[in-house]
Amino acid sequence: MPQFENTAKHVAIIMDGNGRWAKRRMLPRAMGHRQGVEAVRKLVRNVEPMGIDCLTLYAFSSENWKRPEDEVGDLMNLLRKFIKSDLPEFIANDVRLKIIGDYTALEPDIVAQLEDALEQTSKGSRILAVALNYGSQQEIVQAAAKAAEQGAVTEESIAANLYTADLPPLDLLIRTSGEVRLSNFLLWQCAYAEMAFVDVLWPDFTPEHLQQALDDFADRERRFGGR
Template sequence: MGEDRAGNSGRPRHVAIIMDGNGRWAKKRGLPRAMGHKRGVEAVRELVRSVEGMGLDCLTLYAFSSENWKRPEDEVDDLMNLMRRFIKSDLPEFIANDVRLKIIGDWQGLAPDIVEMLEDALEQTSKGSRVLAVALNYGSQQEIARAAAKAAAIGEVTEKTIAAHLDTNDLPPLDLLVRTSGEVRLSNFLLWQSAYAEMLFVDTLWPDFTPEMLQQALDDFAGRERRFGGR
């Protein structure tokens, strides 16, 4: 992470984004929320296409939380249908661009056809060298509880054994977490992983977030000094 867990941050290996503001983006324009989510997917597509030139090893996106099921049924249906279309349309591009898809969260609790599509996408992209991790049906408190239970089952609950059973156990340590839309909270996302991550909260609504803004966030990160509890 960064360089050597001390001094200037250098190049981040792993960036995570809480993609917030689709609904407000649509409301400001007098559009239905579904249009905000659709434009949000376009922002994801543009960002993923740009990551190769930024030197990131892993980009993690908060796509659908375990709490999002509380939203109106028609909105959840719109989100699920967008997910289906995104997987179908972008899988060939992931393969061509050496992207390995990883899903974190209780994604196997999604609709059976989506689970089947995700399983196929995971298999087809398994050889990719750069990771796009997508949080689906994800809640960090639930993830930590699952990891602790697995650690207890092997007879030793420590920071090391819990970390080994997190959904992100095979990813680089989280360096930078970005949240769009002006909200300043983590919303049950990567709580364990964020212990020493740098954080950046921006006012931009997610559909308006551009690759240039991500690059600016990386530049901001490079100027920070990370002490990891030291001096």
């Protein structure tokens, strides 16, 4: 068995660059999103040998509703197709699907698909967390409010009420496309996470790029505020 002592166990990715990928090829934005889904498939199929226990993907933010209606509709249709086509593979490969964000605000048929997928994969040992209708600032506000209802508001009580409460601590956050910002993603969870900003558009991001980020992570010294 390979050893993964210095491997990031929980990796999160801001999947950025679908639109620019399509624009550079003079294709509709929808084609960029479709190629982005293919990049997700390739990555999910290859994380186990890398020693990753949890992969969290930023799929649709709470701000993405501001995009043109036809683009949002295309993203939702891709989500429907992805769940339907890939659910059997998740089950066969012991993957547990988790949704972070208020997915209940999506269309009823998608909510039903997601809840069925959550139930069918609930016993999986490896986690694929997908952020849908997610915004980190709102998540923190909601967690703090719940903590206040329960008693004292502390770091521990807030963390216990985040969407990610049952996930491992975040080790590494990757953003593709060369942009260097967090875009309201996992702000609390990133407190001591390592970060990697990769100058590759998401549809071109491969398992090899992920392995390189993991190799770089393994060479870093994590101090958690110490010296």
